[in-house]
Amino acid sequence: MSAAIASELTCKELVELVTDYFEDRLATDENRRFELHVCSCTGCRVNLAQMRALVRAAGRLVENDVPVAVRDGLLRTFRAWKRT
């Protein structure tokens, strides 16, 4: 949802700030604006929950958890992406 209220975060801005939020790098006022937006936006609340779950799950992974075929496929994709 876009913001008609000047000081309010938009969904797009929230997505841009989510990493800083998780790493506790937002200023106090910005942190509050972030959380205020989440309380008013079901989509961003779901997104935040998914990001949390992703961080938790990814934090438990080690390199050997990734099957070789999946790893090779991902590497091919990333390398091709960098060339274009």
Added chain:
Amino acid sequence: MFAYKFLAAGAIAPFTGRAWPQPGPRGPGAWIVAPQGDLARYGVHACRLDDLSYWHDEELWLVELGEPILSARFQLAAGRGRLLQRIIAWNAASAREYAAACAWRARDLVAEALDRAGLAAEASALRACLDLVSLQASATAIAGDAARDEPRGLVAYAAGAAMRARQGRFPEASLQSAHLGAALTAGEAGAEHERAWQARWLAHRLQLREIAARSGVGASAV
């Protein structure tokens, strides 16, 4: 000091994921103590009545806060807090009522704006709506392709609020109404006015002052 706190289902803090100790037969839940550091940032956060409409979640609780207590915009931050009582009147049914109330409030505001702009027929069409389905349809038709800063375009906020209310999405229904308030006044004061109206609706519908009084905390509840 006594205040209110929205929590996710199971008395879970929505941002930290912490499970709040719940009250039992022997009294209030155990105190949660804030970590050292910036109180505004890391304190135990809670709402005054006026703050309720900014912090929606599935459960609403009456809480007691302990010193130090910082009064900030949109919330209180305290050194410690504990749950006293769940406000059971805040539930799926009352949340839907709240969403609908926000949508009808948006309808009334845009109808007044249409009247002021000389669009009486459109205002009447909105006032004739008896349910959220017809409100959404009528408001969508009136708004058409108009920009949201035009009188007809403002009706899109009422359409949006009605749609969200029909979906039971009370946070977005109330936000649409707050956005409309901002658009009508070209500033945040209008949004805050609408948030204040929503907070009064919640306090009245959920009988928060009465609950606080019955709990013996009425005199010091915020």
